[in-house]
Amino acid sequence: MEESISCQWSMFRALLSIVQWWGFNVTVIIMNKWIFQKLDFKFPLSVSCVHFICSALGACIVIKMLKLKPLIEVDPEDRWRRIFPMSFVFCVNIVLGNVSLRYIPVSFMQTIKSFTPATTVILQWLVWRKYFDWRIWASLxxxxxxxxxxxxxxxxxxxxxxxxxxxxxxxTSTKTILAESLLHGYKFDSINTVYYMAPFATMILAVPAILLEGTGIVNWFQTHESVFSSLIIIFSSGVLAFFLNFSIFYVIHSTTAVTFNVAGNLKVAVAILVSWMIFRNPISVLNAVGCGVTLIGCTFYGYVRHKLSQQAPGTPRTPQTPRSRMEMTPLVNDKLDDKV
Known part of the structure; x- marks a missing residue:
């Protein structure tokens, strides 16, 4: 009886974690698109800066004030030598995502983001000379x-x-690869990652945001009709961006690797559907088929990667793929590209 209740509770917790992850992720994406399209606030650098500021403050509150997560101490030298380069790539990743949202529909942007597993594998193969099982290549x-x-x-x-x-x-792929080498020895969770990286990212982005978008923002303040309500929406997206990081941490610890992969791809489908219902961007039949094929490919990739990671260490290899040159899976989980 107790085992049955425990199993039901685990399933409920996993389902709840997935739903809240979907909710935060889709809401942040839709709000960002709304800011660029409906509020006419066409300043992706500044929006990204707001997200980083809110995330840094949120991480400080969680770790320092509420003490919900213990602080992972990092040597001051390592903060500049290891975390700063990661923060720069982290910053570029988020800014490019917001820039793409300004110019293309959410459905198209989300589909292109599904290309990340392929770029991760290709970069590791080209730069790190890592070799992958043929099934990994086939899944791409x-x-x-x-x-x-x-x-x-x-x-x-x-x-x-x-x-x-x-x-x-x-x-995103570069961030994935750098995480393994630069953060070696530090077992960061989502909140500690944001705690250290968000202040650096804000510092990196603040000057170009002011120089490139400062005049436009001043004009927007002078000409926009509902400045106060629009600012509430903009800063709310930053707050939700922080909660998105927390939700990723929760879903990883509440689900299996396969469930997480499938849920991640279904999340993309949900984001595409919700964005189409709100913004009504035209989608042709072949375009929808392309989205579907991409998501199925991502699910297959995750399945293959999981099966290879479960393969016993003593499993014999073919002569063409000796263990010393064989890399079964990418270095780290490349589905964690939702962090903002």
């Missing part, structure tokens, strides 16, 4: 094919937004 075929089909048939295609989203995938 539907991802790449779906992205190509979606891009060719996208009715609201914008080359600048497309390039921003694509380079955002590269930034």
């Amino acid at each position: 075929v539907p991802i790449v094919g779906g992205i190509l089909l979606t891009s060719v048939t996208e009715l609201s295609f914008n080359i600048f937004g497309f390039c921003a989203a694509l380079f955002g995938c590269l930034a």
